[in-house]
Amino acid sequence: MSMKPQIQNDVSLENKSTTSILQVLKSNMRQYGMFFALVLIILLFQLLTEGILLKPLNITNIILQNSYILVLAIGMVLVIITGHIDLSVGSIAAFVGAISGILIINHNIPTILAILICLIIGAVIGAWQGFWIAYVKIPAFIVTLAGMLLFRGATMLVLDGQSIAPYPKSFQGISSGFIPDPIGNGGLHILTILLGLVFSIIYILMEQRNRKNQLRYDFEVSSNGLYIGKLVGIVALINIFTYVLATYEGIPTILIILFTLILLYTFVMKKTVMGRHVYAIGGNEKAASLTGVKTKKVTFLVFVNMGVLSALSGIIFAARLNAATPKAGNLFELDAIAACFIGGASAYGGIGTVGGAIVGGLVMGVMNNGMSLMGLGIDWQQGIKGLVLLLAVAFDIYNKNKAS
Structure with a gap:
């Protein structure tokens, strides 16, 4: 008789444990789901490429190839959380990259000073667009579409349609350098x-x-x-x-930059008043305004931040390419937006995380790299990426309808 209560308790504990796991997975389905999807995609392409995908050289290449998109995704997820969109980031990256080439290559401005000037230019561009969006109330789609055309034309103008190269080694090291190893002897x-x-x-x-x-x-x-x-x-x-x-070769320099940005923006979004205000605006802007949130100021600052990160992305891309070119930044905005939506950001605003955007960017990056290793053409790659984006947004809408 004494065995029955014990058996029942064991079964009860087991059911509670199972329920706890299911609740955790259900409540975090978007983040956990995409992380598991990333793992499955990596394993799939590891098999399809016969082990090439996870070789050290290729993993380093994936980091270097997608670093500028991941930087954009960090800024873009804040824009999307507030319920807006930014179509100009690729053109801003190209324009700032062109300015960096003119400053460093043509005028021999020291690298650190030139980078600082470029980031300030990015902030000014972001402030310009943020003013029209936050204070004049022109939809972000229209303002940033105009910005996309304006700064693409400005890039062609300042470069006179030609590329500028090469950059000095100190500038190239931003995207292609590695942290030195004072301990090792050249092996591991x-x-x-x-x-x-x-x-x-x-x-x-x-x-x-x-x-x-x-x-x-x-x-x-x-x-x-x-x-x-x-x-x-x-x-x-x-x-x-x-x-x-x-x-x-060890840890790439760009990985340290990315890691620092991820930590900084995760802290801002989770632990600061600014982060809570960004989520509040995306959830319900009118309600946020009534509770004392300075909605115009926060929206303005989000676009200033996006301008700075667009400038940083342009610097990283120029350093990797070792040239300032008019064609830089082509479709960067679409890759960044796709990374955010695939990583769990809601098309309606108010939902999204920096970590999710990074996972979404890695999903896109691994898919691009894996399909290239398999020899798939750009036509197939674009089509598959489009389907993945569509499914991610459909999943978001499904979850929202189910919750309501």
């Missing part, structure tokens, strides 16, 4: 391995602190098993990734 990049261990420790400590705070205030948390499994999985991914990089 020891500093990269150590950084992977340091990042793992920092991640574990941060997760433990967050969990303790949640428990302190009686927030619902995942089960211990799920929590430990998550820690082990992510720490394993961090160290496998850094080990693979260490077998080639």
Whole structure:
């Protein structure tokens, strides 16, 4: 008789654990779903390319090839969360890249000063567009479409239709340089391995602190098993990734820039008043205004930020190409927008994360790289990317209708 209550308790605990896992997955379906989709896409192309996709050289190439799109996606997700869109980012990137070439190559301006000037120009362009959108209330689609045409024409004008090259090594290093290894002897990049261990420790400590705070205030948390499994999985991914990089040249400089931006913007969106106001505007702008949110100012600052990141993207692309060219930035805006929607941002505004935009950008990047390795033409690549974008937005609409 005493066995029955024990069996029932065990079954009850097992059901609670299963329910907890299902609730976590259901409540985070967009983020977790796209992360799992990214893993499946990587495994699929790893098989289809006969192991080439995950070779150290190719992983480094994926990072370098998609860095400028990921930078744009970080800014674009803020724009989309507020319920707007920016079609001009590719043209702004091209224009700022052209200015960087004129300053550095034609006029021998020091690299650091030229980069600072270019970022200021990006901020001014963002302020120009943000003024019309936030204060004059012209729809962002119209303003940024005009900006796309204006700055594409300006790029052709300042370059006189010709490319400028080459950049000095100090500028090229922004996109193609690597962190030096003062510890290793030219074989395995020891500093990269150590950084992977340091990042793992920092991640574990941060997760433990967050969990303790949640428990302190009686927030619902995942089960211990799920929590430990998550820690082990992510720490394993961090160290496998850094080990693979260490077998080639180590950590690219651009990866440090991206990592810094991801941390900064994730903190701003999750932990600051500015981030909460951005979400509030996207959720309901009129309600946000009535509660004291300065909607015009926040929208203006979001577009200033987008201008700065567009400028940074243009600098990174020019450094990778080692030339300022009139054709730079072509379709960058579509790739950035697609990355945000695929990564879970809502077409209606108010929903989206920086991490999700990065995952979406990696999905696009891995697909591009994998299809290129397979020898698929640009026509097939564009068609498949279009279908993936359509399915991602359809999934968003389905979730919204289901919730309502």
